[in-house]
Amino acid sequence: MSIKISFKKSILRKISSNLVLFVDEKFNTKLIKKYISSSEFSYISDLLKTNDLKKKLLIFELSSKKKVVLISIKKNIENYDIENLGADFYGLISNAKSNEYFINSDSINSINKNFIGHFLHGLKLKSYNFGKYKTKNKKRLININVFGKNNTSVKDQLKFRALEEGTFYARDLVSEPGNVLHPDEYAKRIKVLKKYGLKINIYDQKKLKKLGMNALLGVGQGSVRGSYLVTMEWKGLKNNSKPLAFIGKGVCFDTGGYSLKPAKFMEDMTYDMAGSAAVVGLMKNLAIRKAKINAVGVVGLVENMVSGNAQRPGDIVKSYSGKTIEILNTDAEGRLVLADAITFTEKKFKPKFMIDLATLTGAIIVSLGSEYAGLFSNNDKLSNELIKAGEKVEEKLWRMPLHKNFDKLINSKNADMQNINYVGGAGSTTAAQFLQRFILNKTPWAHLDIAGMAFSKYGGALNSGGATGYGVRLLNQLIEDCYE
DSSP states (O other), X not given: OEEEEEEESSOOOOOOSEEEEEXXXXXXXXXXXXXXXXXXXXXXXXXXXXXXXXSSEEEEEOSSSOEEEEEEEOTTOOHHHHHHHHHHHHHHHHTSSOOEXXXXXXXXXXXXXXXXXXXXXXXXXXXXXXXTTOTTOOOOEEEEEEESSOOOOHHHHHHHHHHHXXXXXXXXXXXXXXXXXXXXXXXXXXXXXXXXXXXXEEEOHHHXXXXXXXXXXXXXXXXXXXXXXXXXXXXXXXXXXXXXXXEEEEEXXXXXXXXXXXXXXXXXGGGGGHXXXXXXXXHHHHHHTTOSSEEEEEEEEEEEOOSTTSOOTXXXXXXXXXXXXXXXXXXXXXXXXXXXXXXXXXXXXXXXXXXXXXXXXXHHHHHHTTTOEEEEESOHHHHHHHHHHHHHHTOOEEEOOOOGGGGGGTOOSSSSEESSOSSOSOHHHHHHHHHHTTOOSOOOEEEEEOTTXXXXXXXXXTBSSEEOOTTHHHHHHHHHHHTO
């Protein structure tokens, strides 16, 4: 099912099709009286006396061709609540037979000037569906016509569209099966984003070996597919100010290597590249909306497979930073990919800050479930900015501890460090503590462990199940609020 949205400049007085009107939280109908006939008003007023007014959306069938939908708006409504209303409205119309609706924006009684923009944004996000491989995928088009004076400006329409395209692109990438979106194909898809004005550089195995990225290469050496580091640069400023850097884990499929995962739910490991998808989606969004910042996205793309050439438990590798790592568990592979990517990003781009995203540990799901992503950081200012941005878009973060006392859990007798804590406990923290060792110049940094947020079997407020695109809207909000 797809949604087509049209904006009408003229105010339509008589609507013979389905009409959407907004009321206050008490369903006071006085303000909408002028938008419907007196008989329709009387009919709705009588029915309201017997309806459950705790609901946010009520639908009244006036005839076989016309329905009136009333949507209640609470006072001082937040943007994410407006978006949730839009998502609720999509839930209502997706189950109805009608394919056309007229939204009267003049009926909105809210101080939020961009109410319609957020409402339609929530509707569009909820409408996403990955049906690419269904041979009998029903194509249904719903037309949404918005009329009245309270419409979204052309500038804001572009911002919302860019954010939707970035989020959907991230969801598409995560939804693809491993036999389609392997590292070779992933690198090709990123290269196509050049058309939006991004500068793309692809480092293949030969280049990575020359650079000394043995931590990243070690993860992918068991696969017949290539391993890559891809950089995406956006220059939205004419000056050469330090870029904002975003780094993503792109393990296209994770068997666990010789530390093999259980067969049950291994199919979910197609989404182990969700951190990289968020970075790619964010960069696409920034380029489409011509963001006034300098930014770089860096993703490490590998496939963690079992073969005669795969990395073994007990192997020791020398990372790009020069530090050595003892591989005690080949299923703790994401941190190895990120280790080289973090050091490379810091050295090459000298960024203002670095934020990495990764489906890194199952332990973070034990801690926070699917309500919060884990936030680990060496910088209080950046942490607070991220938390506030997350609250605005309902992509929430909970800050977790980092402390030098955790270092002893990842110190190795045979190398500078080991890639897993075998003592037990603090699984997410020791993973973050490991990553912190690869920041060489004290660059402000945040690590977002999104293992519980990247994919939803049951759906959420703004997604219908599957890939969520978590991180794109969060980081876009951070940039808008604090760096543009």
